[in-house]
Amino acid sequence: ATAEVRDPVSYKLLDKTGYIRLAEFNALGPQKVREAVADLEAQGAERYIMDLRMNPGGTFQTALGIAGTFVPERTAVFVVDGKGERTEFKTSGKPLTSDPLIILADRGSASASEVLAGALQDNCRAVLVGDRTFGKGLIQGVFGLESGGGVALTVARYETPSGRDINKVGIAPDIKANLLPVFVGVSDVGEDTWDEAVRLEAAKVATSKLCE
Numbered sequence: 001a002t003a004e005v006r007d008p009v010s011y012k013l014l015d016k017t018g019y020i021r022l023a024e025f026n027a028l029g030p031q032k033v034r035e036a037v038a039d040l041e042a043q044g045a046e047r048y049i050m051d052l053r054m055n056p057g058g059t060f061q062t063a064l065g066i067a068g069t070f071v072p073e074r075t076a077v078f079v080v081d082g083k084g085e086r087t088e089f090k091t092s093g094k095p096l097t098s099d100p101l102i103i104l105a106d107r108g109s110a111s112a113s114e115v116l117a118g119a120l121q122d123n124c125r126a127v128l129v130g131d132r133t134f135g136k137g138l139i140q141g142v143f144g145l146e147s148g149g150g151v152a153l154t155v156a157r158y159e160t161p162s163g164r165d166i167n168k169v170g171i172a173p174d175i176k177a178n179l180l181p182v183f184v185g186v187s188d189v190g191e192d193t194w195d196e197a198v199r200l201e202a203a204k205v206a207t208s209k210l211c212e
Helices: 029-043 060-066 112-122 191-207
Strands: 009-014 018-020 047-051 073-082 087-091 102-104 128-129 138-144 150-159
Touching: 009 029, 018 029, 018 073, 029 060, 047 191, 060 073, 060 087, 102 112, 102 191, 112 128, 112 150, 128 191
Parallel strands: 018 047, 047 102, 102 128
Antiparallel strands: 009 018, 073 087, 073 150, 138 150
16 A cells, blocks of 8 residues: 655644744645645735754755745755765745745754755745754665665765755754744744844845845
8 A cells, every 4th residue: 555645734824924834844845835825825924934843854855845935946955976066956936925934943853954944044035043953964875785685875965055064063043042842833933033033134135145
C-alpha cells in the first residue's frame, strides 16, 4: 500500500495576523501553504507568521516552492559540491502577498527549514525570530555496496543566497527570543517584536545588495 502524504500545514487568523504552522517539508507543502495564504488574504490578513519550530525539514525543492509564495523569482539557495562548484536554485511560483512576515525558528528547525529561512532572510523578505537553527546543511547520497548494503556519503552542502554555510552553524535569528516549544503561535509575537521586525526589515532593504 502507498503511504498517504499528510497535510503539513495548519493555519488560523487572529487580529489580522495570519499564522501558518508548517510541520514538515513534503510534496504537499507548497500547494498547502499557497492555499493557506490565499485563504488568509481573503479573510483580511495584514501580516504573517510562519512557524518552523521543531520542523526537521524534508526536500529542499519544497522549500523553493514555499519561498515563491512570498518572494518573486530570486536566488533561494546554492548547492556546493565537493569540488566547490556552486549550483544556483531560484524560488518557484508567484508571490501571493507582500505583507510583513516573521519566521519562528529554534534549535529543532533543520535542513529544508534552514533553506527556507535563509532564502527569505537573505532576500529581505522575512525577519527570523527565536533561536539559532540546527545547522544541518549537508546533502547525502546513498551508494550501494556489492554486499547488498549501502553507505551514505556527503555529496554537497547548502549555502544561503548571501553565501552563508548552514552546516553546523545554523542560521542566527534577527531577533533573539525565548519561545516556548508549544505552538501557541500568534501570541508568541508581541507588538514590540512586530515593530522591531518592521524596522529591521526596512534597514536590511536599505543596505543589502541582494534586495536592491
